[in-house]
Amino acid sequence: MNYQKYAQEFWENGYLVIENFFSDELMDHLNQVILHHYGMNPDWEHSNEFIEKAATEVIPWFPIREGDQHFNVIEEDERLKQLTKSILGDHWESLYLMVMFSKMGTKGQAWHQDSPPEDSEKFNLNRLFYTHDINEKTGGKTIVMPGSHKKGELPAGNPHEDLENQVVLSPKKGTLVILHGHAWHRVLPINGEYRVSANARAIPSGTPEDITDVAVYRNMRYRFSTSEVIEER
Ligand SMILES: O=C(O)CCC(=O)C(=O)O
Numbered sequence: 001m002n003y004q005k006y007a008q009e010f011w012e013n014g015y016l017v018i019e020n021f022f023s024d025e026l027m028d029h030l031n032q033v034i035l036h037h038y039g040m041n042p043d044w045e046h047s048n049e050f051i052e053k054a055a056t057e058v059i060p061w062f063p064i065r066e067g068d069q070h071f072n073v074i075e076e077d078e079r080l081k082q083l084t085k086s087i088l089g090d091h092w093e094s095l096y097l098m099v100m101f102s103k104m105g106t107k108g109q110a111w112h113q114d115s116p117p118e119d120s121e122k123f124n125l126n127r128l129f130y131t132h133d134i135n136e137k138t139g140g141k142t143i144v145m146p147g148s149h150k151k152g153e154l155p156a157g158n159p160h161e162d163l164e165n166q167v168v169l170s171p172k173k174g175t176l177v178i179l180h181g182h183a184w185h186r187v188l189p190i191n192g193e194y195r196v197s198a199n200a201r202a203i204p205s206g207t208p209e210d211i212t213d214v215a216v217y218r219n220m221r222y223r224f225s226t227s228e229v230i231e232e233r
């Protein structure tokens with residue numbers, strides 16, 4: 001794997017897609033672990049205000065934080081570590097591993113940035129992997145705006161509208177998507193029985209651990225730790 005080339009591509013576009021990064025066997029196994037954890041009809045965890053206003057319907061789970069060992073193999077993957085190091089430099093750190101589950105017929109996730117972009121040095125790195133195919137049938141495709149990690153604040157506007165030059169990703173089982181937290185991104189509505197993604201987030205050295213506490217949406221900034229809208233847009 002040419003880590004330097006991948007890092008260059010990442011810094012140019014704000015994202016990177018590598019198919020077949022993880023094996024089908026590992027992904028099938030983790031998908032089972034995930035479905036076992038959630039069941040098919042899990043309760044929402046976010047406040048109703050957030051779900052309505054953010055137009056984001058996803059239920060997070062932090063398995064490693066809860067002592068579940070099944071996902072350690074992702075954090076310990078040497079290729080993923082090397083790739084992360086070539087992007088973030090030495091002394092990068094793992095932030096947390098978050099699984100996201102969305103039910104059939106839900107909205108996906110509106111356009112957002114995972115953290116405010118005012119300080120370009122302070123950001124999280126999403127290391128997303130997919131335990132099942134995301135396609136026309138399942139819905140839930142991930143949309144990214146190339147180069148937007150360098151464009152500052154996501155413009156205010158309609159939470160889910162198509163934007164010119166957006167790129168639609170259909171990650172397959174085992175695909176790794178590396179995505180800058182300041183890049184503008186969203187997830188389309190879910191058509192299949194469920195949609196699952198997982199994200200082993202990392203940070204460059206010197207980044208505050210609560211970097212992802214405030215997210216930027218087109219209609220607000222939202223603080224997760226206190227469940228409050230801190231700015232209307
Ligand atoms: O599930 C995805 O494809 C993207 C999720 C996302 O927005 C994130 O992990 O920051």
Ligand SMILES: [Fe+2]
Binds near residue numbers: 114185
């Ligand atoms: Fe995100």
